[in-house]
Amino acid sequence: MPLSGAGCSNQRLSTRSRTIASKHQRALTLARQFIRPYHRAVAGALVALVFTAGVTLSLGQGLRILVDQGLATQSPQMLAQALGLFFVLVLGLAFGSFARFYLVSWIGERVVADIRKQVFNHLLDLHPGFYEQNRSLEIQSRFTADTTVLQSVIGSTVSIALRNALMLIGGVILLFVTNPKLAGIIILGFPLVIVPILFFGRRVRNLSRLSQDRVADVGSYVGENLTQIKTVQAFNHQPHDRERFAGVVENAFAIARTRIRQRAWLTTLAISLVMGAIGVVIWVGGLDVIHGHTSPGELAAFVFYALLVGVAAGAISEVIGELQRAAGAASRIVELLNTPSDIEPEPTVSQTLPQPVQGSLEFRNVGFRYPTRPDVPVIRDLSLIVKAGETLALVGPSGAGKSTLFDLLLRFYDPDQGQILIDGHDSRQLTPADLRRCFALVPQNPALFHGTIADNIRYARPDANDADVMAAARIAHAHEFIQALPEGYDTNLGDTGLGLSGGQKQRLAIARALLADAPVLLLDEATSALDAESEHLIQQALPQLMADRTTLVIAHRLATVQHAHRILVLDHGVIQDIGTHDELVQRNPLYQRLAKLQFRESDQPVNAPN
Structure with missing residues (x-):
């Protein structure tokens, strides 16, 4: 049994390692894809990066010359030469840092701008069903927060990591070049300094992520309540929201306080260990200077390189967490970019509608189920022909499938079976853009x-x-x-x-x-929930809107569709009947019931049979 448990543990570790490796691979692939067009700027940034790292490392030798040849010789001329060399190095570092900072920041902003454009362009073409299955707030978070993380990493963190890696490698080499004995002491004591810092650093990073989540909860709560402020105030819910929001804020503060305490301990520990190690080195090196085994300039240069190595190691440990966050952000963005649309933008067999479009429509044995409810048929074996210029009204109880027919016509979804034709052309063989040019939509709740x-x-x-x-x-x-x-x-x-x-x-x-x-007009309950005056004005506008157009009207108010050429009665995705108002009142029980309910208190006769 213990062996089995160990095997499961190893399997979990292996799976986690593969997941992390996959995230890093996706992050690198995304970065390469978007950085490639700007290879000249990348090359310039790398040159500036290597140059500034080299100048920074050279400052140690400048410090050695300043001490040994400027101060030790007590010669003003030598001191001036040493200071002159030192300032030349400082100016080189300043101009190199300007070039590095500008180029790296430019690359980060440029790449993130390209990513945002590509993600937005892709989101615009995804079928509406995608947004019904995914939370819009989560998509917005990926689009804004994740790209901001990438901008920070590409435009800053990667540069910091590379620069400090060069500093670490170059600093260690120059430690041995300057004084092998002291370098050996530093290397032996290095784990004693770094391991505690890494341990506390990981705890601080975990608390930072948790703190960010709690801050996100604060923003989410504020956004939800302010968006629905009328409902909040209508029910006098402010006292309860104040209490709940105070709890959310205090929770965020408690985690932040813990994070601050750990960060303070990390800072204290780092200063104590690093400065303690440097103190040991200065003690040993100082004895060597006293006994004449090394020069004061070499000791000063060695302490400078030791500080560089310590700072570089600490900085690299800090940015590892940022790089892991970037890998996660990149994987989520890649997931968005790789999300396929259920509606093909370019059909394999493409057709073009003749101009002008007449606007005749045909449904041939159409069946459809929403992907989120595959067991519930919404449209069942529906066949229908709508002539060009005809006005067809769709009536029926809620859930009958009326709005779904509009979704299928606009190709927000494709039918599971059957065909939808416009002027005799299968809608699936038309590009969505060409197809949708044929329709003008007036929705129930205008956007x-x-x-x-x-x-x-x-x-x-x-x-x-x-x-x-x-x-x-x-x-x-x-x-x-x-x-x-x-x-x-x-x-x-x-x-x-x-x-x-x-x-x-x-x-x-x-x-x-x-x-x-457009040649085809879709009216989705255009006059529902309006006052009498607004409905009257809209009814006056509709005849000119519908003139010489094929018109499909969804209506719950039968009075608004009595004069349609035909009225289709739909229930549970099945055509119950089709005819004029007078015909349906005489023969269709469902239409009779709807008419009686709506005209009961009206002076208009229902004309239903006795």
């Missing part, structure tokens, strides 16, 4: 973006001029309320159009759809 009102209307056609934007707004009955705003079309909207009523947002969405001028 408005940060920017001006004109920008939001122009979202459908960025090259549209101001006259086109105003014309679309007039048809959508939005021009009047826009002109009444302080800055008219140049009025900046807050996030999600904060400050506009539901009816105003909907009219902007209709203006946007008008500007798109």
